[in-house]
Amino acid sequence: MAKTASPRARSRNLVGGLVDALRAEIADGTFEAGDKLPSEARLTERFGVSRTVVREAIAGLRADGLVAPRQGAGVFVLEPPEVTTPFHLADYERISSVIEMLELRVAVEMEAASLAAVRRSPQQEEAIFEAAALLPRHAAEGRPTKEADLAFHLAMADATNNPRFREFLEVLGLSMIPRAALTIGDAPSPPDYIDLLSAEHSRIAEAISAGDSEAARGAAQAHLRNSMARYREYIRR
Amino acid sequence: MAKTASPRARSRNLVGGLVDALRAEIADGTFEAGDKLPSEARLTERFGVSRTVVREAIAGLRADGLVAPRQGAGVFVLEPPEVTTPFHLADYERISSVIEMLELRVAVEMEAASLAAVRRSPQQEEAIFEAAALLPRHAAEGRPTKEADLAFHLAMADATNNPRFREFLEVLGLSMIPRAALTIGDAPSPPDYIDLLSAEHSRIAEAISAGDSEAARGAAQAHLRNSMARYREYIRR
């Protein structure tokens, strides 16, 4: 009698362990959508547990919408549910999708820069300059520049003293960063590109530091519109 | 032997019916967080099903994170999981929370108005005017004005021809409309208030119609800033 063919059985009760094991096999592609899971009888012998345990595990997966048992036929794996994250990029291939996101970001970040200019505390001002300095440093060290770029924008969002701005960037970040690497490149970005980016950041930081709301708005707008242009350029290869 | 004490038992299998029944009782407050569910034995007799069914139902609820069985002790109802909707209003009581949201909206809608002014199609232009006309009409008919207000902003968002703007308003709408009724009042809003709102809408619509990007931006900003002011005013009672 084979015991726990699957390597992992950590949960304190058998059902939990089996759920984890099956969930993992579904996740890693052992079973794909539409496939039929092994029958309860086979699972009982394969995992060395009773049918009760197997059935409760399947009931759990069913509740999670991962599988759908059909009496007499078997237990079938369902399609992973449509990810319904608010600002989900449906298809990264569509250039327009990325442009659309950037446009929304322009809207928010222009205002963020403007508000930051009149509201930033000395600490926040400092944080912005530090974040701005991060980008060239990381580039010089050959580290990925993506996070440094994001860090600057987050620092600016924080300086509005309205947490919703950071929230917005974080929600968006999840859905645009993955392929954002594409636009800047996971390969070390060309130095002149980093210089450009860095200069634009500095201009924003200076305006915020000076408390010049309109200049900050303009600098942020210029920065993101340039990013958009660079993205279009990149797409055109 | 009592059969299905709960009125609803629609699902094609017993487990599904029991899950629905228990979920409903948890939702409607019959069982609150921390409460102990009836024992398996009691549930079997109360619903007239076997212990197998009861256990699988509980396994389902467990997978959904609604309950947590503890061997020897019982099955306990868990706290409803922290709602993690991106722009969730943590506490409607906090005025600042609403103000924060409005501020984010100002940012997005200013740009939306600006973009709409240069991008709107004739149909979209028409839709905006229609939506603007909806507000005074609904007010005159004593119907709720909330939806008419939202409709105008959505029409404007649509006119950007960037679907992300509508998406943004819809995501935000879910978390700010509930209590937005509070600011304008579910009771018929005072006529002069409606007139004010309507005039501001018209100004935006005119600017968009004229293709004057800057005027549209300014009108949108004025409108939302006024809304913010009115909200503060209302809070102050």
Add this chain to the structure above:
DNA sequence: GTGGTGGAGGTTGTATGATAAGTTGAGCCC
């Protein structure tokens, strides 16, 4: 050969009984 039909075997759904293991609270002992 082709098409329909039946049934056998496999599969999930449900019921029942039994045992193990953990929790809890009442009552006893000191």
Add this chain to the structure above:
DNA sequence: GGGCTCAACTTATCATACAACCTCCACCAC
């Protein structure tokens, strides 16, 4: 009163049995 024991209850797991259902193959009629 404080600590201990234990009985009763509860969930966890196993085993067995039968009902309902689905699939597919073999057989049969044409």
